Amino acid sequence: MNFDLTEERQMLQDSLRRFLRDKYDTATRNGILESEAGFSADIWNGLAELGVIGALFTEEQGGFGGAGFDIAVVFEELGRAGVVEPLLDSAVLAGGLIADLGSEAQQEHIEALIGGALQLAFAHGEPTSRYDLERVTTTASQNGGDIVLNGRKAVVANAEAADMLVVSARESGEAGDQAGISLFLVPADTKGLTVTGYALLAGGRAAEVTLDDVTLPESARLGEAGKAFDAIEARVAVATTALCAETLGAMETACDLTREYLGTRKQFGRPIGSFQALAHRMSDLLIDLEQARSAVINAAGHLADDRASRERHVSAAKNLMGRVGRLVAEDTIQMHGGIAMTQEYELAHIAKRITMADHRFGDIDYHLERFIALSAA
Template structure:
């Protein structure tokens, strides 16, 4: 099989890599991380101008990509540079659900999002839901012409900067039923909506979102009542592929930094990379990198397949990336020594990103169990 990128994807990769190499160094990122917003509005606008956000949507949705390999190309480069701007949360998750389910009036926001003039957040996870997408306790009850939302959403990335939140709520069924879950487009200034923000360890910001009698109408619902689970699962699959590609890019940077350090740092008059023990450990990293790349290609290529095949490949890839990422992060730090833990050195941020990526959208144990269940079903 030919895994070479198409001409358009190659151009996108080259353009994005050059831009991030010139504009997104360690000092720039540390300045962004220390800011109140945890992101750069200037970088966000330039990413939109380069067409990065548009590459995450199909032509029918106003973009020019939207396939698994488009996501993989973009997020591998974002991961390579350690970008903290909320492209995944604003575009792939919230924006993707809006594009997938929204009516004509709602989908008008997608064009603004692609142009960089809109931020969004997906408020789905709850304090007791862990990785179970079907466990939704937030309620949506009809009161006359109004729909009233009540509940608590946890660790909602980009919530503070969002102009709109896509919020999941249960209109019917038990707390862990797949049926009965709906999605609503909620403006960030809605009465009864409270957002309590905080910084994330791996960069960016998230928030606890409280919904206290937030009143909406049926026009604010995305898609049909109680039937949003399939769309949520599909978008989570796309987000998982994007994050695996992002982790792959971060692993590449960690490996490159380690290679340079082993060739520069000297002991007993020669580079430490010439010592057999370290050379063997570094060879193990390269083997893990090849496995990780193959897994990401496999997951991206199956993103448009039927539900079972898609989810099997997503879970197997998430499991492998968690294990390979942990090895790369730990070995890179150990072969560097103390310098790897300093904030001014690139590897410190990259290693945190790799480690924390395993805990989003399901960790290695969760996806191993899920893979076994899907194959056995």
């Protein structure tokens, strides 16, 4: 099989890499991390003008990409540069769900998102849900012609900056049931919606979201009542693949920084990279990096499969990325020594991103168990 990028994807990769090389260095990112917003509006608008957000959606949805490999190309470059802007949460998750389930009127939000004028957040995880997508206790009850939401959502990335939240709530069934979960569009200024924000270790910001008698019209529902689970699972599979691609890009940067350091740092009159122990260690990392690249390609290529095949390949990729990511983060820091722990050095942020990526959408153990269960089904 030919895994080379198409001409369009190669152009997307080249233009995005040039943009980030010119606009996104360590000092710029550190300034963004210290800001109240947790991301740069200028960078966000620049990505929109470049067409990066549009590449995450199909032509029918108003974009020009949307396939697994389009998403992987974009997020590998974002990971390579250590970008903290919320494309994963605003575009892939929240925006993707609106594109997948929204009515004609709701679909109009996608145009604003692709143009850079709209920020979104996906409020799904809860304090007791861990990685289980079906564990939703937030309730949606009918009150005449309105719907009333009550509950709590945890670690909602980009919630503070979002103009609108896509919120999951249960209209029927018990916590843990896949049936009965619905999605709702909730404007950020809706009465009863409380957002308490904080900085994330790997960059960006998240919030605890409380819904206290949040009242919405029925037109705020995305798709059919109680039937949102399949769409949520499919979107999280896309987001997980994007996160794997982002982690791959971060690992590439970590290995490049380490290889450069081993070639310039001298001891006993020669570069430490010439020492056999370090040379072998670096070679092992590069082999593992290629294995991780294959896992991302495999996951991206199966996103359009049936549910069982898609989820099995995504879980396999996420498990492998977690294992390789931990090795790359630890070994690159150890081969650098103390400089790798300073915030002013690029590797400090990159290693955090690699490490924390394992804890989103399911860690190593979760996806190993899930892969076994899916393979046995």
